[in-house]
Amino acid sequence: MTPRDSVYSVDRDDAEAIAVSALSFLVSRPDGIDRFFALTGIRSDTVRHSAAEPAFLGGLLDYLLGDQALLTAFAVEAGIPPDHVQAARRRLDDA
Numbered sequence: 001m002t003p004r005d006s007v008y009s010v011d012r013d014d015a016e017a018i019a020v021s022a023l024s025f026l027v028s029r030p031d032g033i034d035r036f037f038a039l040t041g042i043r044s045d046t047v048r049h050s051a052a053e054p055a056f057l058g059g060l061l062d063y064l065l066g067d068q069a070l071l072t073a074f075a076v077e078a079g080i081p082p083d084h085v086q087a088a089r090r091r092l093d094d095a
Contacts, residue, residue, distance in 0.1 A: 010084065015091035018084065019057035022064055023047075025074045032070055036063050061089040 010018065026032040037043060040059060042050045050056050064071045064085055075082040 010087050010091050012091055012094075015088035016057060018078070018080070018088040019060050019092065021078050022060055022074055022085070023051065025077055026060070026063075029073075036060070039063065058089060058092040061085055061092065065089060 026036055033044075037047075040063075064074055071082050071085060075085065
């Protein structure tokens with residue numbers, strides 16, 4: 001068993017669903033989405049286009065994973081353990 005086998009794993013569809021839920025969560029929190037936009041250079045009028053880019057969902061999860069309070073709030077709202085967000089991020093890297 002590798003260290004990767006001992007943690008929660010998600011398939012690609014689940015990983016994308018977690019990332020899309022994270023985007024919805026951030027949009028519902030102006031402070032969260034504004035900071036994300038500022039750090040990434042993405043604008044509110046281009047977010048739909050940016051979301052179609054392969055790296056966008058991974059970057060979005062990186063943003064959540066970099067802020068423990070935001071990650072915890074998202075996990076509670078989504079009803080998932082925070083380590084599922086990390087597993088989703090890893091899965092998006094595998095694509």
